[in-house]
Amino acid sequence: MVEILLTAQPIDVPNCINEVMLPESGGIDVFIGTVRNATKGKNVLRLEFEAYQPMAVSEIEKIVVQAMAQWPLHRVVVHHRTGVLQVGEVAVVIAVSAAHRDAAFTACRYIIDTLKQTVPIWKKEVFEDGEVWVAAHP
Amino acid sequence: MEVSILAFGIAKDxxxxxxxxxxxxxGATVGELKAALELKYSRLGLLVSYMIAVNNEYAQDDLVISERDEIAIIPPVSGG
Structure with a gap:
């Protein structure tokens, strides 16, 4: 079972974990990405996330399909926020269950690392003295 | 033919x-579209990279586009 959600509402982290828990799953791995208060020593006021919604969902689906082909996973949940997020808010949750921890750890890391490379979602960091689209320029 | 290109992130700016x-x-290709965009919007050249998506899939330069395609410019992504 796979659940992918792009949402402008706060992510319910306990619900994401519950969704992947099964009696046969002895290993559950959860990555939670949150809004950090500073980048390179500059205070971050907030982040603004934008997504190319249908393509973002289909690219996340591809990543999850690749993960499930490589490791024996039970369930995968990927929730990603859009819109304006304050410091400390949850931007992304990846929850993965498997019979054993190795598959869960490795797949969870693969999914977040690949998501950051291929999924059409963008974040703008807003500082006290300006704003920057992350990763846009060298 | 006239095509519309959706923009996200810094491409909107x-x-x-x-x-x-x-x-x-x-019968123009994605590569020809990119060359035309770069001529019109020189700031695209300052980006780390960018991709073109056609009908919600990343497209190679040799793909032929039509007016009915949904075309988007994908500047460097930064989700997560």
Whole structure:
């Protein structure tokens, strides 16, 4: 079972974990990405996330399909926020269950690392003295 | 033919809006679209990279586009 959600509402982290828990799953791995208060020593006021919604969902689906082909996973949940997020808010949750921890750890890391490379979602960091689209320029 | 290109992230700033339109010869490829965009919007050259998506899939330069395609410019992604 796979659940992918792009949402402008706060992510319910306990619900994401519950969704992947099964009696046969002895290993559950959860990555939670949150809004950090500073980048390179500059205070971050907030982040603004934008997504190319249908393509973002289909690219996340591809990543999850690749993960499930490589490791024996039970369930995968990927929730990603859009819109304006304050410091400390949850931007992304990846929850993965498997019979054993190795598959869960490795797949969870693969999914977040690949998501950051291929999924059409963008974040703008807003500082006290300006704003920057992350990763846009060298 | 005239095609519309959806923009996201910094591309919205570069296009000064959520989309732009370009006039291309019939049978133009993604590579030709990119060359035309770079001519019109020189700031694209300052980006680390960018991709073109056609109908919600990343497209190679040799793909032929048509007016009915949903075309988007994908500047460097930064989700997560």
């Amino acid at each position: 570069i296009f000064s809006g959520p989309a732009t339109s370009m006039v291309l010869s019939r």
